[in-house]
Amino acid sequence: MTATATDVGDAIDQDTKLALYRQLHRLRKFEERAYRLFMDGLVKGTSHLSLGMEAIAAGFGEAQREDDLTYCTYRGHAHTLSRGVPMDGVMAELLGRANGVCGGKGGSMHLTSVEHGVMGSYAIIGAHLPIAAGAAWSAQLRGSGQVTVCFFGDGATNIGAFHEALNLASVWKLPVVFVCENNLWMEYTAIADVTAVEHPAADRAGSYGLERIVIDGNDPDAVYLEATRAIEHAREGGGPSLIEAMTYRHGGHSRADPGTYRPQEEVDEWLARDPLPMYRQRLLDAGVSESDLTAIEDEAQADVDAATEAAKNGPLPELDEAFTDVFADGGSSWRN
Amino acid sequence: MAELITYRDAVARAIAQEMRRDERVVFLGEDIAAAGGVFKTTKGLLDEFGPVRVRDTPISEEAIIGGAMGAAMTGMRPIAEIMFSDFLATCWDLVAVEIAKSRYMTAGQVEVPLVIRTANGGGLRFGAQHSQAVENWAMMIPGLKVVAPSNPADLIGLFAAAVRDDDPVMFFEQKSLYPTKGEVPDGEIVDELGKAKIVREGDDITLVALASMVPRAVDAAERLQEERGISAEVVDLRSLVPMDTQTVLRSVTKTTRLATVEENPRLCGWGAEVVSIVSDEAFWDLDAPLTRITTPHVPLPSADALEDVTLPSVDRVVETVAKVVG
Numbered sequence: 001m002t003a004t005a006t007d008v009g010d011a012i013d014q015d016t017k018l019a020l021y022r023q024l025h026r027l028r029k030f031e032e033r034a035y036r037l038f039m040d041g042l043v044k045g046t047s048h049l050s051l052g053m054e055a056i057a058a059g060f061g062e063a064q065r066e067d068d069l070t071y072c073t074y075r076g077h078a079h080t081l082s083r084g085v086p087m088d089g090v091m092a093e094l095l096g097r098a099n100g101v102c103g104g105k106g107g108s109m110h111l112t113s114v115e116h117g118v119m120g121s122y123a124i125i126g127a128h129l130p131i132a133a134g135a136a137w138s139a140q141l142r143g144s145g146q147v148t149v150c151f152f153g154d155g156a157t158n159i160g161a162f163h164e165a166l167n168l169a170s171v172w173k174l175p176v177v178f179v180c181e182n183n184l185w186m187e188y189t190a191i192a193d194v195t196a197v198e199h200p201a202a203d204r205a206g207s208y209g210l211e212r213i214v215i216d217g218n219d220p221d222a223v224y225l226e227a228t229r230a231i232e233h234a235r236e237g238g239g240p241s242l243i244e245a246m247t248y249r250h251g252g253h254s255r256a257d258p259g260t261y262r263p264q265e266e267v268d269e270w271l272a273r274d275p276l277p278m279y280r281q282r283l284l285d286a287g288v289s290e291s292d293l294t295a296i297e298d299e300a301q302a303d304v305d306a307a308t309e310a311a312k313n314g315p316l317p318e319l320d321e322a323f324t325d326v327f328a329d330g331g332s333s334w335r336n
Numbered sequence: 337m338a339e340l341i342t343y344r345d346a347v348a349r350a351i352a353q354e355m356r357r358d359e360r361v362v363f364l365g366e367d368i369a370a371a372g373g374v375f376k377t378t379k380g381l382l383d384e385f386g387p388v389r390v391r392d393t394p395i396s397e398e399a400i401i402g403g404a405m406g407a408a409m410t411g412m413r414p415i416a417e418i419m420f421s422d423f424l425a426t427c428w429d430l431v432a433v434e435i436a437k438s439r440y441m442t443a444g445q446v447e448v449p450l451v452i453r454t455a456n457g458g459g460l461r462f463g464a465q466h467s468q469a470v471e472n473w474a475m476m477i478p479g480l481k482v483v484a485p486s487n488p489a490d491l492i493g494l495f496a497a498a499v500r501d502d503d504p505v506m507f508f509e510q511k512s513l514y515p516t517k518g519e520v521p522d523g524e525i526v527d528e529l530g531k532a533k534i535v536r537e538g539d540d541i542t543l544v545a546l547a548s549m550v551p552r553a554v555d556a557a558e559r560l561q562e563e564r565g566i567s568a569e570v571v572d573l574r575s576l577v578p579m580d581t582q583t584v585l586r587s588v589t590k591t592t593r594l595a596t597v598e599e600n601p602r603l604c605g606w607g608a609e610v611v612s613i614v615s616d617e618a619f620w621d622l623d624a625p626l627t628r629i630t631t632p633h634v635p636l637p638s639a640d641a642l643e644d645v646t647l648p649s650v651d652r653v654v655e656t657v658a659k660v661v662g
């Protein structure tokens with residue numbers, strides 16, 4: 001680990017810490033609700049939750065500039081929300097409603113909100129790494145000063161696109177931050193069982209002329225500080241970073257998966273490192289009052305409740321929508 | 337005024353025309369800058385536009401196409417070269433699953449205005465891994481436009497239209513056409529996607545062809561006239577998506593017969609779609625079974641005689657059409 005909580009906590013002002021705390025709870029409560037709605041049959045198909053992994057999306061979201069760009073995966077509810085995309089639109093998208101951020105055509109795995117810099121959630125492992133590099137190239141060409149942040153899982157480090165993107169980003173000195181959320185498991189297979197190195201992202205960084213960076217992805221302060229550093233480095237023309245954030249998912253891979261293939265001691269160890277109670281205690285120790293924290297938690301819950309209602313009451317998409325947005329003219333016609 | 341130039345030189349002229357017009361147009365690919373392209377199609381572009389806008393890449397097709405996509409969705413108008421169209425298979429996820437679907441999945445929030453240009457098809461004895469005609473791979477993916485010019489003037493005009501289009505366009509240059517020449521008017525050339533051209537008028541049968549099959553269909557039509565007294569109309573389809581089915585249907589309604597001349601292997605070749613449309617919409621005007629002339633369903637062999645016997649030849653078109661017209 002590059003930094004420990006006590007080293008880093010002091011460098012962050014109180015408002016930011018409270019914002020991080022608020023975001024952690026919004027993400028946690030949103031994901032808990034998404035799970036319940038899936039079990040109730042209201043979220044169809046699939047959903048991949050970030051329960052237990054919220055500190056990474058929260059820390060980066062807080063560090064990103066408003067016009068910075070985010071590329072994430074099918075496990076992207078948290079990364080989308082942490083950019084300020086309204087919760088109503090995200091929840092409605094999960095429920096396939098017309099008031100969803102993609103009008104019901106994306107679903108849980110494809111959340112996108114271009115106006116918030118969320119350039120898409122991609123469901124083919126590794127595919128979005130070169131796309132994120134391209135967005136960073138565009139920022140470099142346009143001189144916009146935007147930085148692209150690209151989140152992906154540990155499993156993505158073994159696919160070719162990861163290596164192609166890292167090399168190109170490094171050679172072209174692109175303003176992009178690659179963030180590997182190492183939760184130790186792909187779907188049902190441990191990353192360690194199929195990878196030649198211990199740290200699947202960080203141990204490959206040297207191949208691309210990049211620094212080896214491993215952080216505690218369950219520590220919001222550590223994430224926020226590293227995110228701030230890497231984003232500034234990219235913005236100043238220093239090129240890409242590859243950050244491996246260690247974390248763990250509390251639940252299974254997707255849908256109703258209970259995740260029972262994981263050893264109980266490992267699960268217990270990581271549950272004990274849950275970012276939420278840990279961060280709560282840190283804020284209490286720093287003098288924040290219990291009632292202030294409870295108020296933040298209650299507000300987050302109220303937001304999720306309201307979003308759930310807005311989604312449940314949202315209109316279903318018009319059936320004609322299935323035939324729109326294939327081409328730039330708005331339709332799907334391929335012949336005259 | 338007009339000038340006689342090669343299909344090869346038309347490529348650089350087309351790219352330069354668009355890069356001069358629009359600062360957002362950038363060009364990336366393998367060996368395209370300093371080397372001027374492995375087919376020498378991009379000579380001079382680095383000198384005119386510099387290394388920021390004309391950029392050599394590593395041998396990383398996913399990075400080339402993913403990079404172009406990321407740039408396109410954030411305000412640029414990239415042109416990406418895939419050296420041989422066969423190599424599209426290495427980045428097909430980006431083409432078919434990312435680029436083609438982004439507008440749809442995001443309900444129109446994301447736009448991917450880019451052109452992927454590539455050297456397609458056989459005839460140069462390159463063997464099975466550098467000779468495939470893969471235009472039909474692209475046309476079966478909703479969200480992609482697919483263009484394949486048959487001559488230098490069309491190449492420039494259609495390329496300009498592709499760069500200016502707000503959708504992703506797959507631009508197939510048929511590599512055996514690179515040395516062929518054609519008249520090109522002076523000044524800016526801008527054509528329209530989705531407009532077929534009748535390149536030879538006729539009364540007895542409509543031959544619908546694409547790219548390198550167009551000159552072959554025209555040669556076959558000349559011979560059919562001379563040797564058998566059959567008058568064939570030749571339609572250069574020019575773009576598969578959007579497809580100008582009205583021009584095809586009008587022609588078939590007049591001639592009452594149709595043969596497609598396709599370089600792609602038989603199964604699911606573009607002509608199957610043309611035949612299906614004509615069968616649905618012009619059936620009662622027909623006097624003969626609809627016919628497809630294609631490369632058989634085999635990989636392309638390398639040896640001259642073997643490659644020549646697989647690609648649709650002028651002889652094969654003449655013989656097949658003579659039978660259809662009867």
Ligand SMILES: Cc1ncc(C[n+]2csc(CCOP(=O)(O)OP(=O)(O)O)c2C)c(N)n1
Pocket residue numbers: 048075123124125152153154155156157183185186187253
């Ligand atoms: C190219 C590709 N192969 C396989 C899959 C199926 N798949 C979906 S998620 C997943 C596991 C990914 O694990 P990881 O990258 O660690 O991310 P996590 O789900 O843990 O966030 C797999 C194999 C896919 N979506 N794409």
